[in-house]
Amino acid sequence: QLQQWLAKLRVLSALPHPSTTATLTGSLELIADRDHMHHALGRAAAELGGLCYVRILWQPLVVVTDPALCQQLLSAAMDLPKDPGPYHSFNTLTSPGGRTPNMLGHTASHGYWHLVRKGVAGAFSPRNIRGQFPHVLRLADQIAGILRGAGPAAVLDLDNLLQREAMDVIGRIGFQTDFGALEAYASGAHGGGPLHVASVFETTKGAALEIAKRWSQPLRTRVWRLIPDARRGEACLRAAQARMRALLAELKARGPPAEDDASIAAHLLRIRDPATGRPLTDEQLAGEVGLMFFAGFETTGHTMAWALFLLASHPQAAARVAAELDEHGLLVMPRRPRPRQLEYADLSKLKYLGQVLKESMRLVPVVAGGTARRSAKELTLRGHRIPAGTTLIVGGIGLHLSSHNWERADEFLPERWEEPGAEYWPGDMCPARAGTRPEGSSGSTGASTRPLGGDEEEEEGDGAGAASASGAWTLVDSDRPPLRFAPFSQGPRICIGQHLAKMNATATLALLLSRFTFELPPELRGPGALWDLQARHCRQQRQRLPVAVPPAMCNEVEQAIGRVQVSQVSKDLLVVVAQQREVEALRFAALLQQAVDVVGHAGLLGMAARMAFNRIAVIAVLLCRTKADCLRQA
Ligand code: HEM
Structure with a gap:
């Protein structure tokens, strides 16, 4: 094994790699400084190019941030399986010992994964998501109530509030259940902070945090009994699993779902194996229920918090958002104390807000690690040999922050999205396509670029390489220009919840920004502020309301x-x-x-x-x- 490992390292070292690879730790420093990990990985991608090799401790990784290679590797045609390693701990969120992989952690893009993905696609269709808009609006309004009620002297944790909101949205839309995460906050039941009281939110956060720690501390899983903090984390994990099973029992106790029930739960309960006609087992159902719950709330909550942070640190952009809301009659003003109600159709009209959201998802993609794949066969990428069994980290933060892919890559420039097709790698940056700049958004098939709030065609699934309404698979169009913006990943394993996340984020931000302006304290203004720890101040219109937002991405x-x-x-x-x-x-x-x-x-x-x-x-x-x-x- 040692010989094989050394041989693998020898082959991989032909790829560009950091010059300072330490014998024992490799390039650990790239990820060790988690607050500045964004910069470090973006810089590494810029220095080493779109295909490079890094070793973290003993683990060799090939990092792919070249948009054309990302597109190829994640296409349905390539069908590269997921690497089970990184997903194992995510499986433990929903199943004891991670024994029953959920849809996210399933390595192969067929069989069980395909059955579940196709089965739940309808719950995430744009039409269904549109129907859920009033629930989102009500919950966003609840946050506004909390901000208002807290008064000008209060210090609030906006990131926490927004995660609670996202959790309640999933509870409502996914399971017709009220998780009461925002209510718990409003009634003060959240105690002194996210780690103290074991409500649904705290348990879930505790479990998710434990998983994050296990990723960054490889020995933790082995010695958890010795570490009190890890024992507490393990307890949170078990409590979270128990909650998922209790939720499933509650869902099943309601009886077979009604025909018009479009919730995620109803879709899951209706799934039947075509060969045997059997429904999913309770273990599988609990895993999928848990996955929907976990995959959606932190991601969406942090995304919203980062957008607010970036607006607060870029007052000109915030002023443009306010002007846009004003133009649509949505902004609270002295002459308009009660603006009209936000409508679903407004979401696609708020173009600049959409640009802000895209730009903050580019700059701070909350799933920063991209997706992990592993080929059973040796691959040749750009003339380089990649031995069988090598972990490939595809997309993620480096795709979004590499100067090979973007001009002024680490600046917040919502205006860059005014250019049609900005999400595609321009011909002049793309060696294989020099001179073939994509023609505007008309050719767009990238699901992550889909507009919101318009009269979209019904889409069962997710665009590129996704199941169509008939359940057939469309292969990725090989002529499609490569995406350099993929916060929801791409290809068949693209995020299934992206429409929900975008609708929730756009609606919630529109509502909050139409009533409040958010401002940073003076010491956090300036070019480095984004990457530093954040204690924030938010200003309610005409009155000061300080709000503390902890770093959303890395905890x-x-x-x-x-x-x-x-x-x-x-x-x-x-x-x-x-x-x-x-x-x-x-x-x-x-x-x-x-x-x-x-x-x-x-x-x-x-x-x-x-x-x-x-x-x-x-x-x-x-x-x-x-x-x-x-x-x-x-
Ligand atoms: C801004 C919010 C979100 C972001 C940035 C995001 C991002 C992603 C990414 C990058 C992946 C691929 C991960 C991988 O391959 O390792 C993914 C997968 C997934 N996401 Fe999301 N997500 C968000 C919201 C949601 C929501 C709201 C839900 C559901 C309620 C959800 C459910 C899922 C599921 C089930 C998968 C697995 C899909 C599959 O393997 O077929 N996500 N997400």
Whole structure:
């Protein structure tokens, strides 16, 4: 095995790779700094090109951000299976031990996956999503009520609120169930924060966070019994699985779904295996119920939070959104205190808001890791050999932030979307197509570019390579120009919830931005602010309303603060550091704590390690302070 592994590394090292690959850790630093991971991966893609090789610890990865290769690898024609490794932990969200893979984690794009994908496609059709618009509006209105009710002096966590809203939307549309996540917030049942009270939202967040930690800490799954934080994470996972089973029991207790029931649950319960006529087993159903729930709420919530953050840091763009809302009679103004109600048809008319949403999804794609694939056969890509069994990371953040794919790649420029076909790789950047710039949006078949709110044709499924209304498969048109914008991925395994996510995000942002303006505190303005920790201020029209939004993408602060709270070590000090953006100290302390947790719970040196940790954490914090007033607080 060692020989095979070394041989694989030798073959892969013919690909462009980072010059600073350490013998033991490889290029770990690329992902170790999670707050700046976006920049690091974007830079790596720009430096190394669209096809490169990186090793993270012992794991060799081929990272593909060349749009033409991404299109080819993710096409239905190529049918490249998913790599089971990265998806295993996601399966554990919905099934004990990850034994029953859900649709997302199914490696092959046929058989079970095809059955389920086709079976639920109707629930996500544009017509069905359009019918759910009033529910979304009601929930968005509930957030507005919370912002208003909190008053000008309150500090709110917008990212948390928006995730709650997305969760309630899925509860309503998916399962005709009220998860009450926003209600819990409004009634104060959320306690001191997302890690404290075991409501549906907190349990689910805790479970999702545990999965994220398992991704970034490979040994965690093996030693979880030794780490109190991991034990708590495991408890959240089990609680989340139990909730999914309880939800399924509730759904089944309602009896067979009515004919006109268009919910995701009804679609799942109607699925029959064509060969045996049997429905999905309870294990499979619980997995799919859980998947819909998990895949949709954090992604959509964070996406909305990032759009608000970017607008808050780009007042000119925010002013253009306000002008557009005003033009459509939707903006709250002194002369128009009660504007007309937002309608579904407005969503496609709010062109600039759509551009803002696209640009923030380009700049901060919440599924930053793209999709992981693994070929059973050796592949040849751009003349390079890729040995069988190599993990390929396709698309994701590098696709969106590489200067090979975009001009001024890391700037927030909603205006770039005014150009028709901006989502396609232009001919002059694309070696294989020099001079063949795509002709505007008319040729668009990319599902992620589909307009909202118009009179769309009914579409069962998802565009490129998706199941059509008849269930037949359309192959990706090989003449289609490659996409350089794919926040929902592409090909047959493209996100099934994209229409729902876009409708929810556009409607919620339109409603909130028609009533509030969001503003950053002065210390967070400036070019580097996007990539730093965020404590935000939001201004209600004519009155100040500070709102704190934690970093949506990586949960770094949430994790770090969570750990600090767990051990009661220097908690206040570290929270102050987090607020002041001295991330390094926080990360250092969190790392130390992880080490201490392992040692401490092995029963050896526990006390001594903890005492040492206290001291080192305090020193680290003091060393990292830059401002005199923070020193005083410390
Ligand atoms: C802004 C919000 C969202 C983003 C950015 C997003 C992104 C993605 C991406 C990139 C994938 C492919 C992942 C991979 O191949 O590893 C995916 C798959 C998936 N998403 Fe989403 N998603 C969002 C919202 C939703 C919602 C609201 C739902 C459902 C309620 C959902 C359900 C799914 C499912 C079931 C899959 C698996 C599809 C398959 O394998 O056939 N997503 N999503």
